[in-house]
Amino acid sequence: MSAVETPRFSQERLEEIQALVARYPGARSALLPVLHMAQEDFGYLSLDVQRHVAEVLGLTLIQVREVVTFYTMFREQPCGTYLMEVCTNASCMLNGADRLVRHMCDKLGIKVGETTPDGMFTVTEVECAGACGGAPVVQINNEYHENVDEAYIDRFIDEARGKGGKA
Secondary structure, eight states: OOTTSOOOOOHHHHHHHHHHHHTSSSGGGGHHHHHHHHHHHHSSOOHHHHHHHHHHHTOOHHHHHHHHTTOTTOOSSOOOSEEEEEEOSHHHHHTTHHHHHHHHHHHHTOOTTOBOTTSOEEEEEESOOSOGGGOSOEEETTEEEOSOOHHHHHHHHHHHHHTTSOO
16 A cells, blocks of 8 residues: 555455444444454555544544554554564563663664664564463464574574565
């Protein structure tokens, strides 16, 4: 989707959304799964995409924004092929998450929240991954990696680059 295009769900997706909404007492109850659909279809949840979701569900933009800005799994900006989310809550921080974030950013030549120029990697911090027993935890494209250290990240990045981003 280019910056000038207005996001629109396909007819098939709209039918899927209608069927989903019918399962709930109100359209607002379907907001989370519809936001996941929108992110899958459009890559991220730009303000225009959020407006479209609000329109489709008969909600206000603020009702959609309240959910998008609360949950870390929703992205408002494009990200790389590999979205690397480092938990920086207490258990992970005590087990080296801060050092791990610095290492990742240094290796990739970016800051937290940025994407590498080749579009392959985005590094972000999340408040809690909910996997304290495996601290530090890095979620990469929705897959949890526990007890991660610098060597693990180096191998992952090198393998991903070797595959040309097709991991």
